[in-house]
Amino acid sequence: MTENRGTKDGLSIREMRREDAQQLAGIESRSFSMPWSEEDFLYLVTEGNALYLVAEYDGTIAGCAGMRIVCGEGSIDNVVVDEPYRGQGIAQALLGELIREGEARGAGDMTLEVRISNAPAIHVYEKFGFVSEGVRPNFYEMPCEDALILWRRRC
Numbered sequence: 001m002t003e004n005r006g007t008k009d010g011l012s013i014r015e016m017r018r019e020d021a022q023q024l025a026g027i028e029s030r031s032f033s034m035p036w037s038e039e040d041f042l043y044l045v046t047e048g049n050a051l052y053l054v055a056e057y058d059g060t061i062a063g064c065a066g067m068r069i070v071c072g073e074g075s076i077d078n079v080v081v082d083e084p085y086r087g088q089g090i091a092q093a094l095l096g097e098l099i100r101e102g103e104a105r106g107a108g109d110m111t112l113e114v115r116i117s118n119a120p121a122i123h124v125y126e127k128f129g130f131v132s133e134g135v136r137p138n139f140y141e142m143p144c145e146d147a148l149i150l151w152r153r154r155c
Contacts, residue, residue: 010057010058011055011056011057011062011090011093012055012056013053013054013055013056013093013094013097014053014054014056015051015052015053015054016041016044016045016052016053016054016064016066017045017054018042018045020041020054020061020064021038021039021041021042021045022038023061024036024038024041024054024061024064024080025037025038025040025041027063027064027080027081027082028080030082030083031080031081031082031083032080033141033142033143034140034141034142036078044066047068049068049069049070050066050067050068050069051066051067051068051069051074051098051101051102051105052064052065052066052078053065053066053094053097053098053101055081055085055090055093055094057085057088057090061082062081062082062085062090063079063080063081063082063085063090063091063094064078064079064080064094065078065079065080065091065094065095065097065098066078066098067098067102067107067110069102069105069106069107072106072107072108072109073107073108073109073110073111074099074102074107074108074109074110074111075110075111075112076098076110076111076112077112079091079094079095079098079112079121081094091121091124092124092127092128095124095125095128096128099128099152108154109151109152109153109154110130110151110152111149111150111151111152112125112130112149112150113136113139113147113148113149113150114147114148114150115140115146115147115148116135116146116147116148117145122148122150125150125152128152129152130150130151130152131150131151131152132148132149132150133149133150133151134148134149135147135148135149136149
């Protein structure tokens with residue numbers, strides 16, 4: 001992946017760096033009831049099987065998406081876009097680049113969990129070929145909610 005893969009209209013996507021951790025933790029805290037910490041993001045920068053991408057919009061970090069690649073499968077851990085940047089196609093751009101780069105690094109099938117009530121996210125994942133293959137009861141906390149298990153399979 002190039003360091004700064006430009007897209008359109010002021011959006012660029014690049015690999016996450018250590019200096020992004022604090023801003024990403026802030027986006028997490030504004031977006032989720034159980035956010036990842038700055039330390040969580042710092043760990044991911046050095047973890048060998050982690051692929052994390054950052055979206056910048058006009059030079060400001062707007063979100064990130066990431067996966068861990070283990071035994072040829074990609075497990076998407078996180079997709080988050082800061083509230084002021086939602087609805088502009090940033091999550092789709094991040095997810096598309098994450099899938100492309102994950103495949104280039106050996107990820108075949110990919111999976112993720114999403115809150116059953118998160119219809120906008122489910123819609124985006126379905127656009128990329130993810131389909132429901134089950135439910136994890138009470139997977140999420142604050143509030144307690146089931147997770148839909150989605151897979152994108154190569155075959």
